[in-house]
Amino acid sequence: MFSFSICLISFVFLFFSGIFLFVGGFYFVLNDLIYFVEWDIVTLNSSSIVMTFLFDWMSLVFMGFVFFISSLVILYSDDYMHGDLNINRFILLVLMFVLSMMFLIVSPNMISILLGWDGLGLVSYCLVIYYQNVKSYNAGMLTVLSNRVGDVALLMVIAWMINFGSWNYIYYLDYLKNSFEMGLISLLVVLAAITSSAQIPFSSWLPAAMAAPTPVSALVHSSTLVTAGVYLLIRFSPAFSDYMCVFLFIVSGLTMFMAGLGANFEYDLKSIIALSTLSQLGLMISAVSIGLVGMAFFHLLTHALFKALLFMCAGVIIHTMKDSQDIRFMGNLSIQMPFTSVCLGVSSFALCGMPFLAGFYSKDLILELASNGYINFIGFLLFFVSTGLTVCYSFRLFYYVFSGDFNLSSFYNIGDDSLSMLYGMVGLMLIAVFGGSMLSWVIFHVPPMVCLPFYLSFMAIFVSLLGGWIGYELSKFSLGSSLISFFYYKYVVFSGSMWFMPYFSTYGMSFSPLSLGYCSLSASDLGWAERLGGQGMFWFMMYLSKVNQWWQYNNLKLFLVFFVMWIIILMFIVV
Numbered sequence: 001m002f003s004f005s006i007c008l009i010s011f012v013f014l015f016f017s018g019i020f021l022f023v024g025g026f027y028f029v030l031n032d033l034i035y036f037v038e039w040d041i042v043t044l045n046s047s048s049i050v051m052t053f054l055f056d057w058m059s060l061v062f063m064g065f066v067f068f069i070s071s072l073v074i075l076y077s078d079d080y081m082h083g084d085l086n087i088n089r090f091i092l093l094v095l096m097f098v099l100s101m102m103f104l105i106v107s108p109n110m111i112s113i114l115l116g117w118d119g120l121g122l123v124s125y126c127l128v129i130y131y132q133n134v135k136s137y138n139a140g141m142l143t144v145l146s147n148r149v150g151d152v153a154l155l156m157v158i159a160w161m162i163n164f165g166s167w168n169y170i171y172y173l174d175y176l177k178n179s180f181e182m183g184l185i186s187l188l189v190v191l192a193a194i195t196s197s198a199q200i201p202f203s204s205w206l207p208a209a210m211a212a213p214t215p216v217s218a219l220v221h222s223s224t225l226v227t228a229g230v231y232l233l234i235r236f237s238p239a240f241s242d243y244m245c246v247f248l249f250i251v252s253g254l255t256m257f258m259a260g261l262g263a264n265f266e267y268d269l270k271s272i273i274a275l276s277t278l279s280q281l282g283l284m285i286s287a288v289s290i291g292l293v294g295m296a297f298f299h300l301l302t303h304a305l306f307k308a309l310l311f312m313c314a315g316v317i318i319h320t321m322k323d324s325q326d327i328r329f330m331g332n333l334s335i336q337m338p339f340t341s342v343c344l345g346v347s348s349f350a351l352c353g354m355p356f357l358a359g360f361y362s363k364d365l366i367l368e369l370a371s372n373g374y375i376n377f378i379g380f381l382l383f384f385v386s387t388g389l390t391v392c393y394s395f396r397l398f399y400y401v402f403s404g405d406f407n408l409s410s411f412y413n414i415g416d417d418s419l420s421m422l423y424g425m426v427g428l429m430l431i432a433v434f435g436g437s438m439l440s441w442v443i444f445h446v447p448p449m450v451c452l453p454f455y456l457s458f459m460a461i462f463v464s465l466l467g468g469w470i471g472y473e474l475s476k477f478s479l480g481s482s483l484i485s486f487f488y489y490k491y492v493v494f495s496g497s498m499w500f501m502p503y504f505s506t507y508g509m510s511f512s513p514l515s516l517g518y519c520s521l522s523a524s525d526l527g528w529a530e531r532l533g534g535q536g537m538f539w540f541m542m543y544l545s546k547v548n549q550w551w552q553y554n555n556l557k558l559f560l561v562f563f564v565m566w567i568i569i570l571m572f573i574v575v
Contacts, residue, residue, distance in 0.1 A: 048166065065305075069222055073312075102116070124220060186236060204504075252289060256382060257382050305431050345402075385463070
């Protein structure tokens with residue numbers, strides 16, 4: 001009963017707090033208000049450690065989204081984690097996660113940002129290893145060590161900013177924009193952001209973190225850990241130089257393309273959704289790099305809505321499928337689970353950017369403004385091909401999950417039975433339908449005017465339709481045993497394994513140091529050190545004693561001389 005009460009209390013508190021912050025954020029954006037609150041904790045050598053809170057429309061709306069999604073995830077967890085004996089601990093970990101994210105959102109101060117950042121890293125590790133097995137442990141170590149790189153970068157930013165006399169970075173963004181110090185700080189911030197948002201070459205931890213329970217995935221991949229890096233980039237964007245923006249665009253564009261391509265070869269349901277998160281994060285960071293900071297924040301909010309719903313639908317399907325995540329065992333779920341299928345379809349269409357759903361208002365606008373801006377042909381291709389790949393793997397998912405025959409077992413009894421999970425999904429589905437239009441009306445005082453030729457205006461819809469058709473056709477292919485299949489097999493493996501990044505992040509990082517350690521151990525500790533040290537001395541003394549013994553045994557006069565000598569010595573000692 002206590003587990004239900006802690007879920008209910010957390011749900012009510014977070015839900016109404018989220019609505020209050022929504023309304024506050026809308027009031028702030030309409031009246032152009034910013035509140036800046038400082039609490040001076042300690043002063044050391046003219047550098048003050050200050051707990052600072054920045055309340056503007058961006059932080060309030062984002063906090064409202066985090067609280068709202070967290071409340072529905074906790075309501076969903078009450079049913080999803082029903083048989084778990086440690087559900088109280090799970091809910092408290094989720095609340096600590098939300099608290100850490102809140103610290104990061106409202107902080108324009110590097111000290112308090114590090115507090116929230118480290119809190120996110122630590123609690124995410126505890127949540128990824130929640131199911132205590134070897135796979136979860138490996139995924140947790142990969143997650144926490146990848147994010148540790150970002151922690152070190154933020155610590156170096158704090159150490160460098162002590163020269164400024166304050167850690168409130170918001171004061172220095174415009175003033176020191178082209179200086180060496182701010183260039184170095186922005187480089188370290190970009191490093192921290194691409195580790196948190198899992199951009200190349202730190203992408204492998206994001207699919208590995210799917211070892212966590214599904215409610216955690218819904219929270220982590222929608223509005224907390226992975227979006228922390230994007231939010232930090234949005235806050236620091238005025239300080240980025242042109243070279244930094246080009247670097248960001250290359251990294252995020254390649255990540256967007258790589259994740260969209262890899263999801264088309266994946267058969268694990270949660271991994272497909274994780275790779276779609278990676279692709280959308282690349283889109284957000286690409287928008288930041290070409291100057292569309294407001295668009296990136298807008299897409300961050302709309303993406304949080306439909307991505308949380310997508311993971312919730314995946315959790316219900318996994319429960320129903322007796323904990324199987326392989327989409328090849330699914331099929332015909334549109335008949336067996338109509339409500340869950342509707343929610344999955346709505347969230348997937350919002351992800352694809354279907355007109356008038358939440359994702360359309362942000363994603364289509366980013367593509368049109370990017371077409372209207374100054375990007376080269378490679379960047380243009382990365383944007384639109386990645387959009388086509390998104391629709392491609394979404395339709396492939398539809399084909400495997402909704403159509404055909406049910407492939408798990410001959411006897412089954414499945415349906416939409418769990419009410420608590422469905423309540424949370426209903427709330428998110430409504431917002432995923434209407435949230436994009438409402439946000440666009442509030443955030444943009446004047447609608448953006450984009451003048452494009454006819455073919456560029458319809459390019460996004462065209463690549464979406466083309467990607468959907470290709471995804472449906474590819475779903476019907478099967479690799480046979482012909483020679484041409486073996487010829488293409490290496491390309492399939494390369495594309496489906498995230499360009500071998502999981503191997504680079506695990507074996508690539510550990511193989512060389514372990515090999516060097518083994519060579520050092522066998523050559524020094526177990527080799528020459530033993531030969532010249534204890535064992536070598538032991539064998540040398542043994543050899544001398546054997547020589548002495550052989551000499552004495554084979555020469556009777558010498559043996560008697562030694563015997564007499566020892567007797568004389570003993571007599572002298574006694575006397």
